[in-house]
Amino acid sequence: MLRCTKCNRVYEEDLRIQCECEGTLLVERKYSSFAPQRRYFDMRRYLPYLPVNERFLPYLHPPVTPVSKVKNVIFKLEYLHPTGSFKDRGTYVTVAKLKELKIKEIVIDSSGNAAISMAVYSAFSNIRTHIFVSSNTRKEKLSLLSSFGAELHIVEGDRMKVHEEAVKYSRENNIPYLSHWLNPYFLEGTKTVAYEIYEQVGVPEYVVVPTGSGTLFIGIWKGFKELFEMGEISRLPKMIAVQAKGFESLCKRSNSEANVLADGIAIPNPPRKEEMFRIIKESNGSCISIGERVTRQALTELYRMGFIVEPTSAVAYAALKFFEDEGKSFVVPLTGSGLKLHSSF
Numbered sequence: 001m002l003r004c005t006k007c008n009r010v011y012e013e014d015l016r017i018q019c020e021c022e023g024t025l026l027v028e029r030k031y032s033s034f035a036p037q038r039r040y041f042d043m044r045r046y047l048p049y050l051p052v053n054e055r056f057l058p059y060l061h062p063p064v065t066p067v068s069k070v071k072n073v074i075f076k077l078e079y080l081h082p083t084g085s086f087k088d089r090g091t092y093v094t095v096a097k098l099k100e101l102k103i104k105e106i107v108i109d110s111s112g113n114a115a116i117s118m119a120v121y122s123a124f125s126n127i128r129t130h131i132f133v134s135s136n137t138r139k140e141k142l143s144l145l146s147s148f149g150a151e152l153h154i155v156e157g158d159r160m161k162v163h164e165e166a167v168k169y170s171r172e173n174n175i176p177y178l179s180h181w182l183n184p185y186f187l188e189g190t191k192t193v194a195y196e197i198y199e200q201v202g203v204p205e206y207v208v209v210p211t212g213s214g215t216l217f218i219g220i221w222k223g224f225k226e227l228f229e230m231g232e233i234s235r236l237p238k239m240i241a242v243q244a245k246g247f248e249s250l251c252k253r254s255n256s257e258a259n260v261l262a263d264g265i266a267i268p269n270p271p272r273k274e275e276m277f278r279i280i281k282e283s284n285g286s287c288i289s290i291g292e293r294v295t296r297q298a299l300t301e302l303y304r305m306g307f308i309v310e311p312t313s314a315v316a317y318a319a320l321k322f323f324e325d326e327g328k329s330f331v332v333p334l335t336g337s338g339l340k341l342h343s344s345f
């Protein structure tokens with residue numbers, strides 16, 4: 001079932017993305033034990049914990065991503081997914097759900113990676129996708145998007161304006177609007193990052209996550225919580241949300257500078273903000289805000305280590321310098337590929 005994070009009301013698992021009270025929704029299911037399907041090295045490994053039927057899975061299965069340890073930091077290489085970001089996990093579950101519900105046309109809005117992922121997965125799943133993006137979106141990403149055959153709607157204005165236009169189009173044309181910020185099935189995909197981390201390296205002390213809309217931050221926490229509730233693990237990691245200066249929703253808002261380099265998390269008022277606050281508190285975690293200069297430095301370091309990621313991924317690595325690292329273990333997901341920023345054909 002779907003449960004409202006605000007008023008606790010429950011709904012059946014249909015395509016609803018918000019409660020009638022406008023609260024955000026999470027999928028809630030009870031699992032008795034953790035038994036991955038070990039013959040698979042992709043998301044089917046965790047099928048018993050996904051709210052989808054195997055019959056409807058897209059043919060392209062996001063793989064178990066590798067981890068790479070550098071000193072006391074374990075990088076989780078999420079940028080190695082088929083479309084170059086962790087968003088494929090959320091898209092995979094969402095598309096399976098759409099196929100199950102026989103929905104053939106949707107409206108989404110995104111600043112880049114989520115749109116690219118949905119454009120690819122919906123194309124080969126015969127789902128017509130209207131994608132609303134801002135005219136400010138990086139031109140390399142627009143160029144990629146236009147090659148997938150999705151219906152691209154380019155909106156003059158900021159991210160909030162894009163959102164408004166998408167909602168309007170959805171209402172006027174009676175096509176479901178499926179914002180990944182709100183879509184509860186998206187988090188069911190991203191929670192598998194936690195399952196993989198657990199299988200690969202156990203429970204780290206800290207998970208340090210670039211955080212804008214919170215689709216990865218909340219998903220990872222949900223995955224660890226489920227493992228905890230199944231009795232599989234006996235402690236939980238501390239969750240560190242890393243944000244971009246000038247766009248903070250959880251840390252104190254910086255007025256002095258805006259980190260526009262980390263465009264993937266430049267979301268000043270995400271709808272799942274209250275959930276993220278609760279996770280920081282419950283996990284004994286914190287929030288760290290990173291400026292543009294430091295992001296650039298961290299990105300250069302990551303490139304030189306061999307990780308070709310996008311600037312948004314570098315903020316989490318940059319945040320590590322705020323910790324005294326003696327004996328502590330960190331997992332840092334590297335969320336999106338840097339190669340997309342160089343691609344055109």
Ligand SMILES: [Zn+2]
Nearest residue numbers: 004007019021
């Ligand atoms: Zn509610």
